[in-house]
Amino acid sequence: MKRRSFLRNTILTAGLTMLRSNKMFAAFSSRKTFIINEVIHLWSGAITSNTAKVNAKLTTDSSAVRLVASTSPALTSPVYGSFTNANAGNNRMAAMNISSLAPNTKYYYAVEADSEVDTSADAVGSFTTPPNTAFSFKFSTASCSLNSNHPVFTRIGEKNPFLHITTGDLHYADPNSATDINVHRIPYENTLVQAALKNLLLNTPIAYTWDDHDFSGDNSDASAAGKTNARLAYQEYVPHYPLPAGTGNVPIYQAFTIGRIRFIISDLRSDRTALSMMGSVQKDWFKNECVQAKTNNLVIAWISSVSYGGDRADNWGGYAAERTELANFFRDNLIQNMFIICGDAHMIAIDNGNNHDFSTGANNPYKYPIFQAAALNQTGSNKGGTFSQGTFENPTITDGQYGLIQVTDAGGNQININFTGYRVTNAGVETTLTTYDFISTIFIIVPIKFLSFSVKSADDHLKSILTWKTEEEQECKEYIIEKSSNGTDFNVLQKIPCLGNSNGSEYTAYDNNPSEKNFYRIKAIEKNGKFSYSKIESLHFDTQTSVVIYSGLANDLDVTINTKKTGAAVYLIYNSLSMQVIKKEIVLLKGKNQLHINGSGFSSGMYFFKLIIENTHEITKKFVIR
Secondary structure, eight states, rough: TTTTOOOOOOOOOOOOOOEEEEEOOOOTTTEEEEOOOOEEEEEEEOOSSSSSEEEEEEOEEEEEEOOOOOOOSTTOOOOOOOOOOEEETTTEEEEEEEEETTTTTTEEEEEEEETEEEOOOOGGGGEEOSSSSOOOOEEEEEBBBSTTSHHHHHHHHHOOOSEEEOOOOOOOOOOSSSSHHHHHHHHHHHHSHHHHHHHHHHSSSSEEEHHHHHHHHHOOOTTTHHHHHHHHHHHHOOOOOOOOSSSSSSOOEEEEEEEEEEEEOOOEEEEESOOOOOOOOHHHHHHHHHHHHTTTTTTEEEEESOOOTSSSSGGGGGGHHHHHHHHHHHHHHTOOSSSEOOOOEEEEEEOOTTOOOSEEEGOSSSSSOOEEEESSSSOOOOOOOOTTEEEEEEEEETOEEEEEEEEEOSSSEEEEEEEEEEOOTTTOEEEEEEEEEEEEEEOOOOOOEEEEEEEEETTTTSSSSEEEESOOOTHHHHHEEESSSSSSOOEEEEEEOEEEEEEHHHOOOOOESSSSSEEEEEEEETTTTTEEEEOEEEEEEEESSEEEEEOOOOGGGEEEEESSSEEEEEEEETTTOEEEEEEEEEEOOOOOEEEEEEEEEEEEEEEEEEETTTEEEEEEEEEOOO
């Protein structure tokens, strides 16, 4: 805490002017109390092209705290954020948002409380908003810090990263209290005032997820007593992106886009159970994020706080079935452009992706480079996995390591990405450990468009016929016919290769085993893995109605219809050439319905009796006239 961070001064002499640590305080009458409200620590995050968030700790309560941002270091002509509170309820942590910022612009920021701005050197920070288009940038990443005053943070800051991603273990306090939220607040307080980390965060926005030691202790999961307080303290202290799960006692997974990189940050602690690292809700969100990123031509940067290729019970090695599920999902949904950043293991390690295909049969054609970037300072450890570019454990507890990722993007079809791992001694001497370059290819293709799609009963009235037509399809790979019984949950029925015609094509497919309710859609897969859907068409066959046909003398028919439905219906009789012989409208009553049909128009052969109820349900029976 700053030496000047006292809480209140009562000014007894009117007209007195005080100057203390570059802050000018006007004198008030002896009946007024002047509150000196200084910033103890602050950091920025949740950066977008026009918004940002800053969380700051103040010395005293205030109901009028807001963020001040300017393109000038002197904070002239500022933009103001909305007002918020700093009080005992949030431990005087002001979570401030600001909008109406300009893209691709460097801003300097400070905190205003009760109309006074703290402009001391360690309370004015900076960040840069990203442009709305593709651009080149670099960011740092690391985890596992015992000492937040280590020179590794200074070396990171000298690289001038666009943002810093912490993949867990911001501290090793192991807080875990179900009754006292301060147990989870204090580690932030102790960590964020350390000079080296504080200076880095002053001018580098953060994106941060926890692992066990900064969540609720070693190997902690959703059963931890401190889970709720950990989640609440995180939201008080950390300038995070919007949480898809909401606010309050919720997991902290989140996602954001910088340039053409979609960062997906997992919470692999507070949702973890013995059966799942993510939990079903987060996993569904994660899968949807991957699909949407692919659809929008974005490269995925997945932030996993534990080793994806590890073989320990506490990392993905202990959740091998779920890891295979995700790997199969990546393969089956043609997730092409992704790299994975991992924490936890105290080592720098890079793999080109060849050793990290965990799909069934290890047959995913796409490889996902892995960057294991740790530890900021900790005893070295290896949590398993094979890495093509080498593995470099921390030599001693006082050595620091981190990763830097350079994204080079000129807006074309290719994005070049470079991983570089660094080591920093306790004396601040830095060396390069390993580096790896790869290219992500972005296909910019107009999605395939469906001109038509229809479903009808086949001529034998016992199966469904699906027909569709598309526009230009030179980039089409295949069509997947999907079927559902409720119009929501679809399964693959059949796959058909694209003909690839420049002017589009017409297709026909069959469902030989329709059920009572049949919903169909066509999924068009492009060569780059993107896909689009047709509209949903439905066809209902009535399984609640039974039809019994008896052919008597003179070919007359006696038809018994047992149904649970009532209403208007029509029956049609077709011969084996699909020629209509009879069509008649009737009204069905619930229960048994008897029909007598004159057979004078029948000759020997096979016929089909088709009953359509309320234009929505149909049932077909075959009979023979001898």
